[in-house]
Amino acid sequence: MSDDHSARRKFVRSAMKAPYLEREEEHQLAVRWKEAGDQEALHKLTSAHMRLVISVAGKFRYFGLSMSDLIQEGHVGLLEAAARFDPAREVRFSTYATWWIRASIQDHILRNWSIVRGGTSSAQKSLFFNLRRLRAKLTQANGGVPTHETFTEIASAIGVSVKDVANMNSRLSGPDMSLNAPLTESDGESADRQDFLVDETPNQGVTVPEAMDRERRSSWLKSAMTVLSERELRIVRDRRLSEEGATLESLGNSLGISKERVRQIECRALEKLKTALVENQPNDAAFI
Incomplete structure (x- = not known):
């Protein structure tokens, strides 16, 4: 028997x-701690409820985490409950503390069960901690195999989407897999799992120069557009630089001129832009 297991058994027996505390004694201890900060009263109050911590922690032992850690986190929740408990409300301390103990243990499980953070909302937490139980209950009639109808019922019961249930079910079906886990290929050579992941996006050797070129062109164009008149600038922006691209007729109606006149002004503006770009960047005229 390991030293850790032996120490835990001694702790459990001691707890x-x-x-047990009678209601009146519990109330007096809570008042002494609340009003006078009596450490001895706090110790007696929490020691008498460590069996409650152990009981709550035992309900989460199937998540694969150390029972000692669960009890320790539950004790943190117990101390938090003692710090917040108001004896004037005439509620038993055990009733109030149970919520804090469970919340502390659940937060510990969510932080340490997987390297991928999950269950950040109250609905997701409820799904994480209740999925196994609900899935087992609803799949008894299906030979233990969850179906889409099973996921739909669970989603309705907890208040999440069917997709959330399916994703959580997938996460709970197996442990985390490291991308650095070694794999053996058919030829006997080994490689990491990440070696087989294909990135479809262009590499930085392509994207960085393209981004720099776009920024350079944008700067050149902005500088060249200063040679245009206000009307020419509007026509070029509305016709060439907007996503939809205004029609000659709509611009003509807006400016009070014919669409043929708009076309002429546009052609003249584009020629002026080309001339300005070549003059400002003579070494890159071919690139422009």
């Missing part, structure tokens, strides 16, 4: 031997 179980702690005397």
Whole structure:
């Protein structure tokens, strides 16, 4: 038997031997701690409820985490409950503390169960901690195989989407897989799992020069457009630089001229732009 397991058993036996508190004694201890900060009262109050911590922690033992850690996190929740408990409300401390103990343990599980963070919303947390139970209950009639109808019922019961249920079910079906895990190929050579992931996006050797070229062209165009008149600038922007591209007729109606006149002004503006670009960047005239 490991030292850790032996120490935990001794701790559990000690916690179980702690005397139960009568309602009046519990109230007096809570008042002493709340009003006077009496550390001895806090110790007696929390020691008497460590069996509650152990009981709540035991309900989460199937998540594959250390029972000692679960009990420790539950104790943190117990201390948090003691710090927030108001004895004037005449509620038993155990009733109030149970929520804090469970919340502390659940947060610990969510932080450590997987390297991928999940269950950030209250609905996602509920799904994480209730999916196994609901899935087992609803699939008894289907030979233990979850179906789309099963996921639909679970989604309705918890208040999440069917996609969320399917994704969480997939996550709970197996452990995390490291991309650095070695794989053996057919020829006997080994490689990492990440070696077989294909990135369809262009590499930086392509994207960075393209981004620099776009920025350079934009700067050149902005500088060249200063040679245009206000009307020429509007026509070029509306016709060439907008996503939809205004028609000659619509621009003509807006400016109070014919569409043929708009076309003439546009052609003249584009020639002026070309001339300005070549003059400003003579070494890159072919590129323009």
